[in-house]
Amino acid sequence: MRIVHLVAHLGGGVGKAHSALCGADGGDVRRHYVLLEQPRDRRYVDAVIAAGAEVTVAPTPAEARALIAAADILQVEWWNHPKLYEALVRWDLPASCTVFWSHVSGLRAPFIPPALVSAPDRFLFTSPCSLAGPAVRGLPDEARQRVGVVNSGFGFGSSARPSLRCAGRVGYLGTVDFSKLSRDFFTVVERAGAAEPVSLWGAVDADSEVLAHRSQAVRFEGHAADPEAVLRQTGIFLYLLQPEHFGTAENALVEAMSLGCVPLVFDNPAERAIVEHGRTGFVETSVDAAAERLRWMLANPGEVMTMGVAAAEAMAATRSPRQSAQQLAAIYREVIDRPKRRIDYAALLGATPALWYLSTQGGWAMDASPLGPARKGTLAHFAQSFPGDASFAALRTKAAVA
Template sequence: MKVLHISAHLGGGVGKAHSAICAADVPGVQRHYLLLEEPRDRRYADAIAEAGAQVTVAPDVAAARKLAAQADVVQIEWWNHPRLYECLCRWDLPPSRLVIWSHISGLSAPCIPAGLLTAPHRFLFTSACSLDGPAVKALPPKARAGLGVINSGFGFTASPPPFASRAGSVGYLGTVDFSKLNPDFFEVIDRAEPGEPVSVWGQADAEGDVLRRAASMRHPGLVRFHGHAADPEAALRQTGIFLYLLQPHHFGTAENALIEAMSLGCVPLVFDNPAERAIVEHGRTGFVETDTAAAAERLQWMLRHPAELEVMGREAASVMAATRTARKSEEDFAAVYAEVLALPEREVSFDAILGSTPAEWFLSTQDGGVANHGFAGAARKGTLAHFAHCFPDEPSFEGAFYGTNR
């Protein structure tokens, strides 16, 4: 069975998930990854190639069409990347048996256009939280039959270390930016006053808001920034309490760091956000709190009750080992492919769903407003600046947005 994966690139969580799935593949599956731009980090692309898959980077349109025509299944790795919109709306790909795996939740911007949910043979999310999204709820019940969930976050396979030696060690590992991290993260630490500094693993902008907010804490010595974690597993093995407090409209779904921490017996403390709530069971595998005061009080309780946390950490590791593995996701995909192979190929007019210009593609990701999206600034993924960077001098941008800088 030949599966063609079309992806903007293989960085971050997407590349990590696919490298693990390729390593777990059974004989008989031939995967080919068509990347629409050169990867900045080839780590996962190289790992996928070493596992036996093929990788083609930035092909011309004719080559992409040929690969799609030869595939038994075409799988779109979906998020709001400008190059992916260009491929789907302008390259006139041939009819195919189509699967879309979404790597964004769709609960808030970037949105998943409603028409995209029913366009492929199967539309798959990476978290069950997405099934509560507005686009899904707007579908009639019969149209939801093609939806599903396949996890893209996997735990470590090694046994958790002893808990007693790390019970009082509090840490965070992940995106050190307020696009993901909750600004109240530092207020929770200030209120809880743990006995030793909280370790923060992840690259922080030296001139960014996160370090400025940390410096303004009442007790700034309670946070220690370690920078990029070259060995995340080693960092998490030193951690007993995983303080994973994210902002309510963050872009994550599978939450790799959270799953990895739980797989090693760390006990998480999270805010009551949909993606985290789909992973952490309050009082059994961790704690889910609704606000800053409750989180600070809970952190204090956790620091005072190491024996209870040790039991909870074992349960967290057990649940992750049973539900969050690459082998399970590989088996779930195999079942989806078997269903899709029995169906006729389908031609999809993506421009009718997403729009025909870069301005329309960007607007299809929004929830009605673009006040906080300007042309200026860093071209972070999915932003208006990112679209303008990929399509310089694009006429559709002219006059399409108000209050933006170009």
């Protein structure tokens, strides 16, 4: 089965997921990745090539059309990247058997247009939490039957048993920015009163608001060159995220649990789908409850060790690359004999970059000007990707009138 993946890039969690999948594929799946932009980091590009996949970087529309036409299945790796919208809407893609795999939850912005969910042969999420999202709730039964979940977050293949030496060490690894991290993280740490500083692993921008929370209770460790080594020295994984983050598979959380770290998380949908409260970790609903739970965990290292074993066993049983590769292969075999169809993406997403951005916002709730940092998926990112596009001027006029 020849699968062409249309993907903005193979960085971050998406690249990590696909490098693991390629290594777990059976012999009946051949993957070809069509990257829409030059990779900033070739680590995962090189990994999928080493595993036997092919990669084409920044093709012309004609080159992409030829690759898709020759494939059995087109798999679109979905998130709100401007270049992906451009390829779908403007490149006149040929008819195909189409599978979408969404790497955003769709529970909050960036939203997923409901019409897009019902358009392909299969639309897949990476977490069951997305099934409660607005893109799925209103679907007719026939379309809902084509929606599924295939996990994209995997633990480390090597197991680890927590030790008393590490059980009381508290750490966080991930995005050290309030776009992901909860602003209450530091309040929980201070109220818990840990004897040792809590380690925060992850790069921090020099102007980040997070740095205002420097104190003796936390230690900013910077980028983790070897995340596995860091997590093996951690007993409690303090993964307190803000409620509107758009993560789904939560790679860092799964990886930590696979090594026996016991997570403490807030009651957000993506984390709740991974952590079983009281057995593989703790899910708390408030700052007070989280601080009290952290104090209990620090005072009870034996119970933390026992729970760490359960967490590692749960991740090994439910979140392996082989399981996801087998699920995807079964879906490919299901759709491969269906008639190839063209999808009118302009009708689903809009014909202009401004409308593409708006399709992620669920309406006209937006900032009125594409100024500020061009962080991924923001209006500034879309405007930077299409400089001089007239649709943004019209968008600002409409926003000002509204």
